[in-house]
Amino acid sequence: MANLAKNQELEVNVTDLTYEGLGVAKVDGFPLFIDNALPGETVRAHITKLQKQYGFAFTKEILKKSPDRVETKSRIYTQTGIAPLQHLSYPAQLTFKQHQIDELYKKQHLDIEVLPTIPSPQQTGYRDKAQVPVREVNGKLETGFFKRRSHVLVPITDFYIQDPAIDEAIVIVRDLLRKYNVPAYDEIHNGGVVRNVMVRRGHFTKMMMIVLVTRTRDLPHMAEIVSDITAALPEVASIILNFNPKRTNVILGSRSKTVWGQDYIEDDLLGSTFRISAQSFYQVNPEQTENLYKAAIDGAQLTGNETVIDAYSGIGTISLTMARHAKQVYGVEVVPEAVEDARVNAAANGIKNVTFKVGKAEDVMRTWRDQKLAADVLMVDPPRKGLAPEFTEAVGSMLPGRIVYVSCNPATLARDITALGEFGYKATQTQPVDMFPQTQHIESVTVLTRD
Ligand SMILES: C[S@@+](CC[C@H](N)C(=O)[O-])C[C@H]1O[C@@H](n2cnc3c(N)ncnc32)[C@H](O)[C@@H]1O
Numbered sequence: 001m002a003n004l005a006k007n008q009e010l011e012v013n014v015t016d017l018t019y020e021g022l023g024v025a026k027v028d029g030f031p032l033f034i035d036n037a038l039p040g041e042t043v044r045a046h047i048t049k050l051q052k053q054y055g056f057a058f059t060k061e062i063l064k065k066s067p068d069r070v071e072t073k074s075r076i077y078t079q080t081g082i083a084p085l086q087h088l089s090y091p092a093q094l095t096f097k098q099h100q101i102d103e104l105y106k107k108q109h110l111d112i113e114v115l116p117t118i119p120s121p122q123q124t125g126y127r128d129k130a131q132v133p134v135r136e137v138n139g140k141l142e143t144g145f146f147k148r149r150s151h152v153l154v155p156i157t158d159f160y161i162q163d164p165a166i167d168e169a170i171v172i173v174r175d176l177l178r179k180y181n182v183p184a185y186d187e188i189h190n191g192g193v194v195r196n197v198m199v200r201r202g203h204f205t206k207m208m209m210i211v212l213v214t215r216t217r218d219l220p221h222m223a224e225i226v227s228d229i230t231a232a233l234p235e236v237a238s239i240i241l242n243f244n245p246k247r248t249n250v251i252l253g254s255r256s257k258t259v260w261g262q263d264y265i266e267d268d269l270l271g272s273t274f275r276i277s278a279q280s281f282y283q284v285n286p287e288q289t290e291n292l293y294k295a296a297i298d299g300a301q302l303t304g305n306e307t308v309i310d311a312y313s314g315i316g317t318i319s320l321t322m323a324r325h326a327k328q329v330y331g332v333e334v335v336p337e338a339v340e341d342a343r344v345n346a347a348a349n350g351i352k353n354v355t356f357k358v359g360k361a362e363d364v365m366r367t368w369r370d371q372k373l374a375a376d377v378l379m380v381d382p383p384r385k386g387l388a389p390e391f392t393e394a395v396g397s398m399l400p401g402r403i404v405y406v407s408c409n410p411a412t413l414a415r416d417i418t419a420l421g422e423f424g425y426k427a428t429q430t431q432p433v434d435m436f437p438q439t440q441h442i443e444s445v446t447v448l449t450r451d
Pocket of ligand 1: 280313317318335338360361383
């Protein structure tokens with residue numbers, strides 16, 4: 001460790017930006033990760049924590065400013081991780097994301113061109129889903145967001161990157177919980193009632209779903225709260241109680257009951273209508289989702305004769321869109337409610353050449369391989385942890401001609417491309433699509449083919 005001490009202040013030159021949006025400065029080769037510091041800047045850094053290999057600091061004063069720095073809306077969006085890149089201009093955020101993928105490819109010795117990031121049509125107020133914790137702060141029930149790497153709730157009413165109609169709904173629900181003296185969840189003693197409020201709003205349909213996640217099986221004053229929510233928020237089509245008694249960071253429990261309206265809301269995408277249940281995944285930036293899916297569908301180069309596997313298919317958004325241009329589509333998804341949504345969505349949109357299976361993609365893929373299912377195109381859109389090794393191994397014996405990989409984590413993408421390389425797959429380009437402006441999250445589409 002360089003000769004540094006906690007609470008020391010020193011002038012440093014920032015040379016890089018980490019995946020989480022922290023500035024990097026090296027002091028005699030020792031990396032300091034600095035909050036609110038950008039590459040090219042000179043800052044006076046205040047050291048907050050030192051470990052063997054690296055340390056953390058915050059910017060006390062900016063001595064030389066980067067031309068990419070923009071004024072921040074509020075420090076709380078950085079503190080909570082809601083918008084850790086809010087101090088970086090939007091064009092620089094797009095370059096940062098392109099560069100991040102490029103760096104990971106270089107580390108893995110992958111020669112793949114990373115194209116400029118497709119910008120999001122909305123750069124704030126884009127999220128169609130919110131999941132906010134409910135806690136007591138200074139004797140009052142509050143909704144907001146946890147400070148990064150903690151469970152300290154910062155009360156927030158304007159969430160900046162969420163649809164403002166969702167922000168408004170959260171405040172209305174918060175005020176009703178206060179009105180009826182419903183206790184907030186007490187994490188330390190595993191007491192209290194309401195843990196989280198989840199709100200989803202169809203961007204195109206404006207249908208809203210409110211999910212109250214409770215530690216207890218029942219919500220006190222439920223009838224009054226439900227009646228007041230529907231009176232205050234005419235867009236609400238569904239109110240759901242989700243029971244989550246466990247000491248866990250996982251937000252939703254496995255049991256839900258609809259206490260008002262439908263079990264789902266609907267939204268429109270690329271000419272189809274989709275039903276979305278509380279437990280189902282749905283992309284959070286709807287206008288940009290159309291661009292993401294267009295890139296994926298273009299990458300599949302469908303002519304109408306292909307058999308397609310859509311692995312990690314969610315509510316069938318990509319499967320149904322591809323089914324219009326393919327012979328047959330097989331979807332696989334682990335969440336049963338999402339598969340139920342996908343089946344209803346296929347029927348509602350008059351699409352017959354698609355079959356959905358509930359299960360782990362790695363298991364179902366091996367079954368399909370054993371059944372000699374020959375796929376021309378394999379579409380994958382896995383969660384952040386990427387493809388399971390068993391999945392990749394099954395791909396290696398099924399050998400679809402083309403793989404379209406939609407990724408939300410470039411680190412696992414680079415790992416998986418390397419693993420697929422063992423079976424002769426190669427990619428020449430990756431197209432980043434900015435689904436999450438103001439945040440460090442990176443979505444991309446890559447096509448792999450075999451020689
Ligand atoms: C990034 S989402 C993509 C969903 C869909 N393609 C879309 O665009 O809406 C990943 C999906 O994979 C599902 N999933 C997670 N692990 C899985 C597994 N092992 N096997 C199958 N599906 C899985 C999740 O439930 C989620 O619906």
